[in-house]
Amino acid sequence: MSEQIKKALHWSAFFIACLILLPFALHAESDSKNCPDLPVYRQGQIKQVYDGDTVELSDGTKVRLLGINTPEMNYRRGHPEPLAKAARRRLKELAPPGTTVSLQIDRQQHDRYGRLLAHLQLANGTNPALTLLEEGLATILIIPPNAAAAVCFTAAERQARISSTGIWGHPRYQPKTAASLTGTNRTGYHIVRGKVTRVTSSKRFYYLELNNHLTARISKRDWGEYFVDPFSPHWPGATQPQQLLNQQVLLRGWLQPHRQDSSKPLQVRLYHPAGLEWQP
The missing domain is CATH 2.40.50.140 (Nucleic acid-binding proteins)
Known part of the structure; x- marks a missing residue:
């Protein structure tokens, strides 16, 4: 077989593989940008980030991120839990003060503390809670009836657990x-x-x-x-x-x-x- 034919076969196989894998890659990207797939309730602007799962909007609305729980800062009760500062810092990087976010709500809008229960959607379509899960800075917390993100959030957390990323490498979370x-x-x-x-x-x-x-x-x-x-x-x-x-x-x-x-x-x-x- 000539060298030219070998090269032609090689590149043909490469392009075929790309065509086969492309839909899966696009699907994965789509999933990450539509996790969960909920309508936008309204928009708001981040005023401050309390911790890894709680923010305040410029209009005074306190928002508890749905589907996750991050280590506690323990502002009133002593020292922060392991990686609590890292989770807060990462959320602040993803959604710094002044950022406009879309708020997606599930079936229940408020918790017993009066906080709005919502998913944040950034301008690029991603959910910062999902990023925290992927980076091992949060655990899943699904409390019905707000379960729309259960499947995609569980998959993201599992990958972090398997690789011992973030909190999953700490003794507290074993x-x-x-x-x-x-x-x-x-x-x-x-x-x-x-x-x-x-x-x-x-x-x-x-x-x-x-x-x-x-x-x-x-x-x-x-x-x-x-x-x-x-x-x-x-x-x-x-x-x-x-x-x-x-x-x-x-x-x-x-x-x-x-x-x-x-x-x-x-x-x-x-x-x-x-x-x-x-x-x-």
Whole structure:
């Protein structure tokens, strides 16, 4: 075969590969610019950035970014959590004071503190919350009914976790076993690994008990709306909580003592399968 034919075949293969991969690249870019795909509620101008997930607009509106949680600055309660300053600094770089942003809202507009719950969309169409997830400066926080970003945010966070980027390389964010939750490690935000050893229910809730040390509480309404259907490769869907009995799971959330009896297992409220991974 002549050298010219070899070169021609080489470049033909290159261009064919480009044509095949181009739609996927465009799709990925489109996803990153439409995550989530929600209509614009209104626009506003950034006045200040409080922390990695809260900003104030020039008209005084306080906005809590939907779908993520960043390490706390703890302005009133001591030292910032690991990488809290980095998360705030990065959001300030992405949306500095004076930046005009589009606000996208999901199904619930305000939280119990009166803050507007919204996604920010920059002029280039990107969502700064997604960037924080990709760079390991935030964790996903999906609280129904605001779940439009659950799929794309979960995928972004997973890549950061796999590569131990940002907070995922810090000891605080490594999964703990349920049995290790003792002393000062008992409360606060944790990622916990354990075996579901008991499943019970009440009129409004299902309860998953992990190794007799932690009880996860899920409302029956949330279960029926979000947990039944497949959500990701790590949540194939479960019609009944009993399917999790004797299964290994990984969950995340804010751990609290039992309200009536501190000697009972810790409790955590789960709202969405983004906070519960099934590891069969």
